[in-house]
Amino acid sequence: MRGPSEVRIGKHGESLVDFLARFTSSEQFEKVLREGTSLVEETADYLDGQGRSDARALDRHGAIAYATESMRLTTRLMQLTSWLLLRRAVSAGEITPEDARKENHRINLAEIGAGQPLSGSGQLPEPLCALIKRSLRLHERILKLDAMIANGAKDETAGLSPFSNHLDRLAQVFKLAR
Numbered sequence: 001m002r003g004p005s006e007v008r009i010g011k012h013g014e015s016l017v018d019f020l021a022r023f024t025s026s027e028q029f030e031k032v033l034r035e036g037t038s039l040v041e042e043t044a045d046y047l048d049g050q051g052r053s054d055a056r057a058l059d060r061h062g063a064i065a066y067a068t069e070s071m072r073l074t075t076r077l078m079q080l081t082s083w084l085l086l087r088r089a090v091s092a093g094e095i096t097p098e099d100a101r102k103e104n105h106r107i108n109l110a111e112i113g114a115g116q117p118l119s120g121s122g123q124l125p126e127p128l129c130a131l132i133k134r135s136l137r138l139h140e141r142i143l144k145l146d147a148m149i150a151n152g153a154k155d156e157t158a159g160l161s162p163f164s165n166h167l168d169r170l171a172q173v174f175k176l177a178r
Contacts, residue, residue, distance in 0.1 A: 023145070024091030032145075033084050036138060040077050043131050047074075054125040061120030068118055069132060076112040076135050080142055083107050087149075109143055 023029050047070055055066045086107065090100045114136055 021091060023149075024087050029087070029091075032138075032141065033088060036077070036081050036084050039131070039134055039138060040081055043073060043077060043135075046127055046131060051125070051128060054128070058123050059120070062123030063120070065118040065120035065124060066128065068115075069121070069124060069128060072112075072115055073128075073132055073135055076139060079107055079109060079112050080135070080138055083109065083142055083146065109139070109146055112139060 051070070055063060058066055086095075086100050086103055089095045090097055095103075114132075
């Protein structure tokens with residue numbers, strides 16, 4: 001079902017498809033959100049459980065790498081989850097897009113990547129490494145989505161592309177076909 005903000009009117013009176021509204025109301029968004037929340041839960045379970053005993057088995061360099069990578073992982077997951085929940089709140093009408101833009105400055109997707117390699121990182125337990133890899137893949141996906149949303153907002157304010165009328169017509173045809 002379409003949200004009220006999914007099709008908007010452009011500068012020249014034509015309708016524009018709002019990527020954010022369409023995406024956040026899709027099954028694909030729910031899948032990404034479930035993946036993110038599941039990863040948070042799995043990470044918490046590991047770090048509070050098996051991860052504690054895994055960390056005790058490491059030497060000094062391995063323990064420092066473990067602590068650093070654990071902090072990087074939890075920070076990354078907090079930022080990614082915040083991004084997802086902020087987009088869902090806009091989609092659900094819980095906050096306005098303007099409020100979301102104001103809150104978005106607190107989310108820093110650029111600085112939560114893999115980071116510099118650490119001495120002792122070769123000792124990291126496989127379960128932690130697997131969680132880190134999954135979080136980095138999720139991070140890459142969210143970076144792409146964020147860029148698509150940002151480019152959609154820029155395109156809307158900068159004017160229409162030569163293809164926008166065609167895309168809007170296709171969107172209307174598919175809307176009528178449902």
